[in-house]
Amino acid sequence: MKGSGETPRLESRFDMRSALALILAGGIGSRLNVLVKRRAKPAVPFGGIYRIIDFTLSNAMNSGIERVGILTQYMPYSLSKHLGRGESWGLVGRSREARVLPPHTGTSAADWYKGTADAVYRNLDYIARYYPDITLVLSGDHIYRMDYSALVEFHMQMGAEATVAVKEVPIDQAHLFGTVMVDREDWITGFEEKPEKPRSNLISLGIYAFDTEVLIQELEEKCGVLGQTDFGKDIFPSMVARGRLAAHRFGGYWQDVGTLKAYFDTTMELLDPDSPLDLPNWNVRTNLGVGGAGDRPPAYIAPGAQVRHATLARGCRIHGTVEGSVLSPGVFIAPGARVENSILMHDTGVQAGAVVENTIADKGVRIGHEARVGDASLGDAGNRAFPTHFGQGITVIGKEAVVPARCRIGRNCCIYPGANLGRLDVSLLESGETVQWERRTEERGGEL
Amino acid sequence: MLSRIKLPRTTGMILAGGRVGELSVLTLERPKSALPFAGHFRIVDFALSNMAHAGITNVGILSQYRPASLIDHIGTGESWDFVGLDRGAKILPPYHAAEGSDWYRGNADAVLQNLGYLRGYDTEIALIVSGDHIYSMDYRRLIIEHVERGADFTIVFKRIPEGGRRFGYGVLDENERVTAYTEKPAEPPSDLVSLTVYIFNMEPLETILTEMKDLDSIEFGRDVIPAMLSRYKVCGHVFDGYWAYSRTVDAYYEAHQDLLAGKIDLAAWQVRTNNNDNTLVRQVPPIFRPWARVGNSMVSEGCILDGTVTNSVLGPGVKVARGAVVDSCLLFNDVVIGPDARLEAAIVDKRTIVARGAMVGVTCAAGPVDRAGAISAKGIALIGKNARLAENAVLAQGGIVPPGACLQAGDEQEDEAPGGARRSGDRSGGGRRGGASPRGNRAGDGRRGSNRRGGGREERA
Secondary structure, three states: OOOOOOOOOOOOOOOHHHEEEEEEOOOOOHHHHHHHOOOOHHHOEEOOOEEOHHHHHHHHHHOOOOEEEEEOOOOHHHHHHHHOOOHHHOOOOOOOEEEEEOOOOOOOOOOOOOOHHHHHHOOHHHHHHHOOOEEEEEEOOEEEOOOHHHHHHHHHHHOOOEEEEEEEOOHHHHHHOEEEEEOOOOEEEEEEEOOOOOOOOEEEEEEEEEEHHHHHHHHHHHOOOOOOOOHHHHHHHHHHHHOOEEEEEOOOOEEEOOOHHHHHHHHHHOOOOOOOOOHHHOOOOOOOOHHHHHHOOOEEEOOOOEEEEEEEOOOOEEOOEEEEEEEOOOOEEOOOOEEEOOEEOOOOEEOOOOEEEOEEEOOOOEEOOOOEEOOHHHOOOOOOOOOOOOOOOOEEEOOOOEEOOOOEEOOOOEEOOOOEOOOOOOOEEOOOOEEOOOOOHHHOOOOO | OHHHOOOOOEEEEEEOOOOOHHHHHHHOOOOHHHOEEOOOEEOHHHHHHHHHHOOOOEEEEEOOOOOHHHHHHHOOOHHHOOOOOOOEEEEEOOOOOOOOOOOOOOHHHHHHOOHHHHHHOOOOEEEEEEOOEEEOOOHHHHHHHHHHHOOOEEEEEEEOOOOOOOOEEEEEOOOOEEEEEEEOOOOOOOOEEEEEEEEEEHHHHHHHHHHOOOOOOOOHHHHHHHHHHHHOOEEEEEOOOOEEEOOOHHHHHHHHHHHHOOOOOHHHHOOOOOOOOHHHHOOOOOEEOOOOEEEOEEEOOOOEEOOEEEOOEEOOOOEEOOOOEEEOOEEOOOOEEOOOOEEEOEEEOOOOEEOOOOEEOOOOOOOOOOOOOOOOOOOOEEEOOOOEEOOOOEEOOOOEEOOOOEEOOOHHHOOOOOOOOOOOOOOOOOOOOOOOEOOOOOOOOOOOOOOOOOOOOOOOO
16 A cells, blocks of 8 residues: 555656646547447447446546546537536546537637547637646547556657657558657657558557647647648648657557447457456446436346356346346346347347347347347348448347347348337348338437 | 425434444444445435435434444435435534533434424424335325324334334324334234334424433433323324334345345335445446356446355455355455355455355354354354455354454364354354454454554445
């Protein structure tokens, strides 16, 4: 234990309370398909009780940051409800806050954010109000644990105008990301966005530390003139030209879950005791108050149930078999039902005798008795409507969709939120098929 | 429609101060209302949730016995919607008055000393309930009935045949008026047991309590109810829902068996608890490893299970290693069960470690055991907070390990009543005796002992 018996000392360290964090939470994340049909990517549930943005918020909390602005414009309701007053991340108090910053009129003619830099530019008033020494601009899309104070320390040692967190990846994966070229001292010499032939295996993590003064100056110079402005394309090049943009190498766990496969695989890592995605020791916080998760009793496992290699959240009631799966609060598995290698979100129910394999089911999905979802005997054809989204055999069922009793659904299938296959008269869905369905406006609402 | 009826101004009071010897090591450092229940709940959540669902906006919690864990748990009261304009949940501790006043002398004295709290809200009706009971009750309906009858005082009873001597008993006439009441009688006059749910009109409550202010101690059951009977209209309401209490180890344990059997439906009852508790917010959903075999059990956040768990309720952060077998146990927060350990019918308090191969409740103490006077007639073993069972240590059925103690293998040979069930008549000690050295540290492993009576409170009880 630290503290006891030691003489108090002063450390020469930047006090993170003088930093402001802005989280870019506007991402649509369209490759997550039906999971982002009615919510922004940072609001996508992850790991049972969390949402993706919890990781960035918790990093901010664990780094000692006390002021966080969340820039959002796409489907903001589930996100702003999730943030609440920010108390789940210790961001409530006279000098502490978490504030949602939506686009607002009056900044310029058009009102929606046009790019990452533009989103920050439109909130210069907010930054100027506190005028922090350092402004962090963070993507709210990723699963990672980072102590931002290490980034800021490095940034100040380098005397950089801005510093980009980067990570080494195998060179054959670099083409999926924005890559960063550096000189021998880790000053950035260039960027390439998803290059076909990457010249660097360093990727940008979308995590930036800025000297606030430089940030304000740059944004006022560029954003007022240009329409669409992004940091990578419009702000960083002049810093690179001046040789003042540094790269800080991050060696810890960082994962983009922007594709269904990455989302699925990363979730399954939670079950691997050897994975560096070691949530029990990450101190990730979430808002348990939302959706009543916090009001639920502990998970109940009935006599005769089998649960192994799995995690269950509060309020789950398991009578059947659950293996290799991650279940959110309130999931019900009836006697004789079997769930394998699947992600089931809040309050999804699987009735007696049903089998669910290799499936992501969003909140409130109902699977009738004796139904089969992810049925390998229906082939393994890729999804025809979304060939780039699917293809790993995972079937995805949108929020509150209904799979009736004895219905059979193959692999790589996509079912839209709210689709009731019973009413749509679907009793068999071959692998790779999609059931599209749109709710009427008056049926919308509720928490996503 | 009930929702069209506006209640008189009602203020709630929860009697949450008590500790009883019957709970032994479990209440050495917390009042019994703060005992964990069903994993991440605490007993007082039932009374608080009932109050919240009845639309009561102000609740005073009367507590004087080691209230730290209760204060932390209630926090701002937000979890029960007691935050807002004209809302509040307040712990009301004893205070020093100008004339030197002091600790609460009985549960009614606690209310007497806080009459000012009730007056402050222009209270017309005081709803005074125990914080130690497990039930879901519609107080709103009760208050309506109380007012419609023109009662001055309503007591809620439940029919418990052969309830024994622990309770207060009432007698009702055909109009449901209470005609007699006795506390802990040798021969119960009826099967109507008081549940310590009292609805008082403010005026008679003030009158009676003020008249009694010079008594050495004032108890509702012993003093206030009999006095009310002779002068006011006292009615009884017979409750027929589920009810249990945390007064004895066996009752507390049995309530958890009822929980697993579905008799206590926390979801349907909408029991609320404080999720901002620091021990909860850092927990991840429970992880079931490949060797986990779990049946008829409740498993809380932060548990990591790789062994066998049956008929048990596991609090947040419990770890059960591969090869371990846990049957019919209640394990509180952050208990660690080592590989190949075996536990049957035990209650293990927070942060206790049971090392590899240790056995609890599997063996009987030598010779015939008469448990009539024991802490647990059922033979439930009790292991206090921050205790340690060393490798291959053995604790017999009904054995007790005090908080912070360390039980070594072979310890059971040393004592006269070897680490196991107490012999008939041996009720003393409340955790000071048993198989283990109190606050001992025989393992020499540097763990801190638990003697924090000096006022330290770095941990949550």
